[in-house]
Amino acid sequence: MKNFSGKVLFLNRADINTDEIIPARYLTENAKEALKPYLLEDINMEGFDNKNDIKGKAAIITRENFGCGSSREHAPWAFEVNDINLVIAPGFARIFKRNMFNCGMMAVELPAETIEHIFSVFSNHDTDLETDFGNGFLILKAGDIKESFELKITEFDKALVKAGGWVEYADSKY
């Protein structure tokens, strides 16, 4: 299973699309590792610096409809090669969410008001996330503040995370 714990990167905008996550000009690469420097290069977000702001982060917390647009699995791959395997949002575009679990990564939904609360409490602090996959909890820590949230994903998605992705799962079953 992949690592789902570490520092959090907050992206405070809805509808971040996969062209912003990894622009099409890099889709000519045949190796995932080559995508590493270009993650979030075209994000339309004032003050965001993709060269420095991503460094050392392991999870993303963001707003509604994350990963909309193109079907490119290069979006999850660009996160994966930057050691980010978990995105938390109120909702995801269908294809992006499937791609994440198909790669054994996680796209976890929390209610919009919970995300709002997390932004108000944690987004201005250096925040750590700990994922307790077995018991189904996400624990956020910043200084003395510590809060935990239920990690709710389907049994199917759990099976994919454990199996390491959809290819292994499907090949053994169908």
Next chain:
Amino acid sequence: MGKTIAEKIFDSHIIDNPCEGIYVIRLDAVFCHEITTPIAINDLVSRGKDRVFDTSRIKAVIDHVTPAKDSKTALQGKILREWTRRHKINDFFDVGRNGVCHAIFPEKGFVRPGYTIIMGDSHTCTYGAFGAFGAGVGTTDLEVGILKGVCAFGYPETIKINIYGKIPDGVFAKDIILSIIGLIGVNGATNKIIEFAGPVVENMGMDARMTLCNMAIEAGATCGICAPDMTTVEYLWDFIKDEYKTKEAAQNAFKKYCSDPDASYEKIIDHDISNLEPLVTFWYKPDNVKPVREMEGTKIDQVYIGSCTNGRIEDLRVAAKILKGNKISDSLRGIVSPATTEIYRQALNEGIIAAFLESGFCVTNPTCGACLGMSNGIIAEGETCASTTNRNFSGRMGKGGMVHLMSPATAAATAIAGHITNSKLYKSI
């Protein structure tokens, strides 16, 4: 209780229900292009699983960067080409006989009512125009589709949009779908199907229905879908005439892929287009939509006509009619990419290519290139493109560029004027 089109197709293809809400369905076709497929092929090879579920149900095309622009894109083409040869995939469309995937695969008769189709391309939702379930997927889903002929989905809830009213002059399918995306938003149909219905859709040709369904993904939908009817039969007739004695018999057979009158929908939206104006997008989201007249005068550096949204013959006819006898403005460049080799040939025969050339347009070979800023029409930082494509995302047609989406008619009118303008002005030319 009755069923929707999507539910009927789904129910006849389910092979597993691994957990609540997740259904594994059998696929009638898996389509491939050279951007998202090579990594799937390489992964299958590295796993020792270089197999395909059914050579006759896999179709492939080189369309995103064609001809190859550099060594990397040449390699992507090579991987796809060699794979089709190795597995005897006969329906492979190489440079010179290719076209934009969502134009060429329907044109070849590969999309039929009731089919389930996946492709590693989000605009696979276009195939719903034929009463099929077409869904864009990532490379891993594609890989499993190639290997096993299956894919997993949630059960398809449907939003029905009844489109009615007299279509005003200067308004086209593109304006209608932009109005719908503006209405429901980029997240308005996420995980859902949009069924386009009503008299306006019934009277549309297949090209216009494909434009509608193509942009369903811009509202988050898994697939856009239209009921198959005599228009669908006419389009497909050359490919299906051995299966059915008459066109009426084909139409009757396809009725099993029409929604029942008592089907249940997540939502029904009545959309009156009687007063709709030509529309254009602004800023970086496809639901940022305004009437063209509110953007009148916006300076444009490049006009692009083409793509899986609006590069079909009907689109080129409309644009050429407006361009004929006019020169495009010296202040911009115009680029047109007929969506397939066959459409290119037809446009040549009809004098459409001549009209584009004489007006000052650059005519490229069929390709997706410009739409996603990969080739054949990339814009520079700070430049603005008036485009008949489907996405105005930040950096989409070139880093630091701006894209305004519009119909081919508005794009042609804009090319002549040098700035965004109302295509109504040019409708009768």
